[in-house]
Amino acid sequence: MISIERDSPERDDVHRLLSEHLADMFATSPPESVHALDHSALSAPSITFWTAREQGALLGCGALKLLGSTPGAAGKGEIKSMRTTTSARGRGVASLMLRHILADARSRNLERVYLETGTEDYFAPARRLYARHGFTECAPFAGYVLDPHSVFMALRL
Template sequence: MQTSVIAPDDPRAPDVRQLLERHLALMNAQSPPEDVHALDVDGLVDPSVTFVSLRSEGVLLGVAALKQLDATHAEVKSMHTAEEARGRGVGRALLDHLLGLARERGLERVSLETGSQPGFAPARALYARAGFAECGPFAAYLPSPHSTFMTRVVDPRLAPAEDLVPTPPAPVAERA
């Protein structure tokens, strides 16, 4: 990757909005409507959400968000890498950045929901490499055969690489 910068961004910016529209279209193409949990622009400007982008030489390559669920728990939302930038480490850089934010905020756990379909396999692999393990539904999610729930512990006392030991899987809720 060339010089890249991860920084807070505005989901209403034209290039960001275009990438988010592609993200939502992809999610809707791969999952039934009731199992598309990606946030739209209004959801991403909520005060509980920290939205960031990764740009290289000013070009938008990816976006991600961290939604605060409570005082100790946050959720990864709206992770998306532009198709032309896939395989270049953009997703991992964004995920590491979100985990760093969680650590700085003293959070204990970060969770996420992603699809269980084959098209989501690269995302699940990325999350597993970053120490996430499957768990049951959290927050307001319901069990679904189209969703994979994952979580990991974040220890603010450790350096970023030290807490990457995968957490043992929590019991997975029975899938319908």
């Protein structure tokens, strides 16, 4: 059975997954268009970080960053660092994680959740996942700027 729990991005297996995630982001997007966070940035107090595990084995991760400190962003959050391990892809781990993050956002009475992802074909599965869960494209948010390599999406809760 897959369980999703709060976890530390500093754990060895998580650190490796996040390093792989960052490497893929830099391999598919120009450096100025990479907005993924490393394990230390994901430890910030404004970020809640979760992992999905099965019998202790890491399957994926995801995070929710509260945007309350950004002007006009009270009651809003941003999904960060959604990643599934290669061996767990196709098992619904990303959907489970996304539903978990959205349930947490609703329990905090957030009004809206945002995300940024890439425009390249590599990111097509992520864009489809978010669209299936009701996200729609939106303008840049929370200090992001228009970028031909970024897609901005939002979901009203």
